[in-house]
Amino acid sequence: MEFTSRLITFRISHYCEKVRWALDRISFPYVEECHLPLLHRLKTTPLGGSSVPVLVTKAEILKDSADILKHLETVAPPHLKLYPDLxxxxxxxxxxxxxxxxxxxxxxxxxxxxxxxxxxxxxxxxxxxxxxxxxxxxxxxxxxxxxxxxxxxxxxxxxxxxxxxxxxxxxxxxxxxxxxxxxxxxxxxxxxxxxxxxxxxxxxxxxxxxxxxxxxxxxxxxxxxxxxxxxxxxxxxxxxxxxxxxxxxxxx
Ligand SMILES: N[C@@H](CCC(=O)N[C@@H](CS)C(=O)NCC(=O)O)C(=O)O
Known part of the structure; x- marks a missing residue:
């Protein structure tokens, strides 16, 4: 079965929105898994994290929105990159x-x-x-x-x-x-x-x-x-x- 990346979130969270926006912008395939605050820890703790968003890709577990954006930069097409070359x-x-x-x-x-x-x-x-x-x-x-x-x-x-x-x-x-x-x-x-x-x-x-x-x-x-x-x-x-x-x- 094909692996699909998972984004663990609070649906309301603006830090999660930051990542969701970056993912949607490059049409990165993912499924969002929303949780109630506190109960999210049942998912994030076993992954070595605490807060949301957490992105689980085939190769990595990314536990911070800035790290996730950096990671997406490595797979984004050139015209959709979020960090200038200069x-x-x-x-x-x-x-x-x-x-x-x-x-x-x-x-x-x-x-x-x-x-x-x-x-x-x-x-x-x-x-x-x-x-x-x-x-x-x-x-x-x-x-x-x-x-x-x-x-x-x-x-x-x-x-x-x-x-x-x-x-x-x-x-x-x-x-x-x-x-x-x-x-x-x-x-x-x-x-x-x-x-x-x-x-x-x-x-x-x-x-x-x-x-x-x-x-x-x-x-x-x-x-x-x-x-x-x-x-x-x-x-x-x-x-x-x-x-x-x-x-x-x-x-x-
Ligand atoms: N530095 C983190 C901050 C994320 C953050 O503060 N997430 C809050 C939700 S808005 C959270 O998960 N709070 C619950 C917790 O820390 O367990 C990032 O940018 O990803």
Whole structure:
């Protein structure tokens, strides 16, 4: 039987979306295996990992989104590569990708969870999409446990959410400044891993309609959160993330 690569995910996760986008872009064959948070460890731990995404190919087990993008670069056709050949541009792309991974993705998650976790029925839709039936059945037990863990391990509360939002705004300002000379992409003149990382990791804060995982509709979210999303959507960086989704995110 032919081997098909497996992508282990939370359907909602923007780090998983980053990888899903890179895979879809080069039509890399894979099956996505979605899990509830906490229960994902039953899959990732035996593979030597912890967090999602994890990509299992015939030859390798890749446990970090940046490593997965690097791996895909070795199999991508030349016109779809995400890292420029020129070393100076390549380094710039890698530095931006690392910054978005370490800061932007963490902040948008902390801010987004503060609001989203307040609504159990919305979270049920988001977390349960695509997971095995037995995991879905455990949702009522897993939800309070997972909420407690997310609040403590990601430091999610009102003050930290407000602080995270201000930091997201600072990152958006820096990206807007970079784009203010009219350039179409963050580095060079092609879509790169920097653009893909910015768009996917900012996605919880601008909610692009083409998001490849699952997001709630704006009318399912608290008004305060929607107001903050609208403010970010109106910035140059926000419009840019939405444009990248419209132009570059191929259908799943
Ligand atoms: N550095 C990782 C970060 C991924 C990450 O933070 N994943 C979160 C979901 S958004 C996760 O799996 N959390 C649960 C865990 O760490 O067990 C990457 O870029 O792949």
């Amino acid at each position: 070393p100076v541009l390549r380094q710039e792309v890698q530095a931006l990708e690392a910054e978005f991974n370490l800061k932007l993705g963490v902040l948008t998650r902390q801010w987004g969870y503060f609001y989203a976790l307040q609504n159990q029925s919305v979270m049920k839709e988001l977390w349960c999409e695509g997971v095995p039936t037995w995991e879905k059945l455990l949702f009522p037990i897993m939800f309070p446990l997972t909420c407690r863990l997310i609040h403590s391990s990601y430091n999610v509360h009102r003050d930290s959410a407000s602080a995270a939002y201000r930091q997201i705004q600072r990152i958006f300002e820096r990206v807007s400044d970079r784009l203010s000379d009219g350039r179409r992409y963050l580095v060079g003149d092609c879509f790169s891993a920097a653009d893909l990382a910015f768009a996917s990791l900012s996605a919880p804060s601008v909610v692009p309609p083409q998001y490849g995982g699952c997001f709630p509709e704006l009318n399912q979210l608290p008004d305060e959160m929607v107001e903050q999303i609208q403010i970010l959507r109106e910035t140059i960086a926000g419009k840019y993330a939405l444009r990248l989704y419209e132009e570059e995110r191929c259908p799943v």
